[in-house]
Amino acid sequence: MSTTNKMTLTIEAKSQNESFARSVVAAFFIQINPTLEQVEDIKTAVSEAVTNCIVHAYDGAQQGEIRIACVLTEDTITVEICDFGKGIENVEQAMKPFYTTVATGERSGMGFTVMQAFCDSVNVTSQKGLTVVKLTKKVA
Amino acid sequence: MELYTNFEGSTMIFSLVGELDEHSASFVRRKMDEYIENNDFDAVVLDLNKLSFMDSTGIGVVIGRYKLLQKKRKKMYVRNPSATVDKIFNMSGMYGIISKI
Structure with a gap:
């Protein structure tokens, strides 16, 4: 399926940017006519991924770069959330x-579980200095 | 994020207004603990009617308050969750320990 649109958002790893980031992705997603439930799902999944960057990748320092790249096709949104923090030692265990x-x-340990429940696929690659969480969600 | 309390008989009601995420979690945690420690009540109800968003950080906040109340032998309930908040409660198994009324 060919790309119909794309956008990239770069934010500082501050918790007050969470709401902004998930709202921007949701607003972009609307272009391919998702249901309200699908919009809420992607908002929640993005929020989980961004929280992970803030709390884990950058250890809650409230600084560091988070890059969110979205690609739309006719029926799918792909969201890549990248950070340049400490990396995940064991991705399988983290999920x-x-x-x-x-x-x-009081961390619930449910972040990746929520992403998996609310998206069609979740792929994670991580090394020290670069973690990429790739979420996809179909509207069909 | 805003948090309001009122009483219905001997039940303390917390109304959560806004979005419960990493940014608002510490405020909600602190305020709820303050109310729990400084009031007499038989049970707590979280009224989620005006909670427009919650992620797994919110699950952690609710479980933390649940544990605090458990130590005091008080029950916690939730009511009026939106469809999206209800989904988070369901998928995380929260309704196994906190009843929806």
């Missing part, structure tokens, strides 16, 4: 429900 590396702060 297990209730797994968290942060003992304080």
